[in-house]
Amino acid sequence: MDSLLSSIRHIILQSRQSAVRSVNHALTLMYWHIGQAIVEDEQQGHQRAVYGKALIKTLSETLVAEYGENFSGRNLQLSRQLYLTFPNVNALSSHLSWTHYKALMRLGGTDQRTFYGAETEKNGWTVRQLERQINSQLYERLLLSQDKESVLAIARSESKPTEPHQLIKDPLVLEFLGLKPQASYYEYDLENAIITHIQEFLLELGNGFSFVARQKRIYIEGDEFKVDLVFYNRLLQCFVLLELKLDKITHQDLGQLQMYVNYYDRSVRESYENPTIGILLCADKNDAVVRYTLPENNTQLFASKYQLHLPTEQQFIDEILRELPDQRKDST
Structure with missing residues (x-):
């Protein structure tokens, strides 16, 4: 009885976690596609700086009225940034939430984003843990002891650490x-x-x-x-x-x-x-x-x-x- 109950609890927990991941990934994909639509519209011959700012404001006012605060001007700007930062939609991990990606987009370098994204997925970091690792400059600290290619390869699980x-x-x-x-x-x-x-x-x-x-x-x-x-x-x-x-x-x-x-x-x-x-x-x-x-x-x-x-x-x-x-x- 105890063993069966433990197994069922494990199944329920895994199913709930899977459901949450699916919802979070669907949300990220939604924002990515919104960003794609905005960028493609911007590129139709309009003057980007002026037109883009006005477009985001107009879109936000309409979408917030219809669907709520998730489509604020700030989130539409982030959607646009998500598409520009991660142009390949297939590269978006189902293990990372929209909030994870907002943290990653603040990083300036592609290698940094790759490292923290891979480590987050591999270790199951919460957003708070990811933020802490970024703030403690984990990537830079590891680079003090080894080369960039090795750090990235280990993060992506392309190779295992063999030396202390x-x-x-x-x-x-x-x-x-x-x-x-x-x-x-x-x-x-x-x-x-x-x-x-x-x-x-x-x-x-x-x-x-x-x-x-x-x-x-x-x-x-x-x-x-x-x-x-x-x-x-x-x-x-x-x-x-x-x-x-x-x-x-x-x-x-x-x-x-x-x-x-x-x-x-x-x-x-x-x-x-x-x-x-x-x-x-x-x-x-x-x-x-x-x-x-x-x-x-x-x-x-x-x-x-x-x-x-x-x-x-x-x-x-x-x-x-x-x-x-x-x-x-x-x-x-």
Whole structure:
């Protein structure tokens, strides 16, 4: 009886979700076709700037009177923009709503729209989650660690991530924790905030992460140690150990994390799993110290800064410029 009830509930839920998707997609297609009709009419020899503005106003007044506020001048302008931005109607995803597309149309670049659209469809992001990822400049943060083609290919599921750097972000943006940047707090407070907002934190970590444990005890020859947070990534098929530091990290911090990673590799992971990854999440770091502490061929340990507010565009310009010397050095 319980099993049957569970199955029926699952069927009902799936059917309702499918119905909502169908309605949302039909709405998007309606606006796209309205936009197409407006643009094609504009192109019939009229002076576009003057005629288009007057046309939208006249159309809106009539349509609002007949069908309601969904056909306001603003929505008719957005319909026109939807058609111009996505000229191929078959490219419109049934998994994205009209509100999703309104958010995507605000983006200036085709690659950005492609990335966020593909990630939204693949991960089932709500509009609020999509907006948050755009505001946290997820696309730009991933570009700091890899090339544009790789980022887009993974987003479209044309290829799977095979290296840790393809998933790990630097910095991590944790504004959802609600901690004030200038306030006094301890590592325990940061850890508690992460656990409280674990769903948002997993979204920020990226694709394929699942939470395993906090303050995980490990015993080495009678000595007890605790790993702050343990995750597993199903795409890379490996454990991910995360240590929290409120200050600038030192080489001793990296050494401690290396010990935890070595322990997991030798005592926990199975033969079919890939090497363990360690991430030191810190308030500040000296990239030179990190580089000289870790082996040149390091692929397991990473130091990522966290920030407690959404980044500005200038912050990312500065971050990219800061990374350029290292990128040029690596390519020589």
